[in-house]
Amino acid sequence: MCIAFPGEILSIEDGRFAVVDIGGVQREVCLDLLADPVSPGDYVISHAGYAIQVVDEAAAQESLALLQEILEHEAP
Numbered sequence: 001m002c003i004a005f006p007g008e009i010l011s012i013e014d015g016r017f018a019v020v021d022i023g024g025v026q027r028e029v030c031l032d033l034l035a036d037p038v039s040p041g042d043y044v045i046s047h048a049g050y051a052i053q054v055v056d057e058a059a060a061q062e063s064l065a066l067l068q069e070i071l072e073h074e075a076p
Helices: 057-074
Strands: 006-013 018-021 027-032 043-047 050-055
Touching: 006 027, 006 057, 018 043, 027 043, 027 050, 043 057, 050 057
Parallel strands: none
Antiparallel strands: 006 018, 006 043, 018 027, 043 050
16 A cells, blocks of 8 residues: 655756655655646655656645644654
8 A cells, every 4th residue: 555645846857857845855756657747836646756646735735734643643
């Protein structure tokens, strides 16, 4: 099973790679699997280093709020 959370695109390099921020953690992902172009400020769901889906900001913020809630309950 895979659990994925959206990340905001911070920058795009060479049109193929993006730096995304997922709850304060930055990762580089490949954009090759996306059908439509994306821009900084867009949100994507990524898995195994690839952006696999574009999501709207409202859905992204809701998922990120759930992630934050999970992290707060896991803290000692």
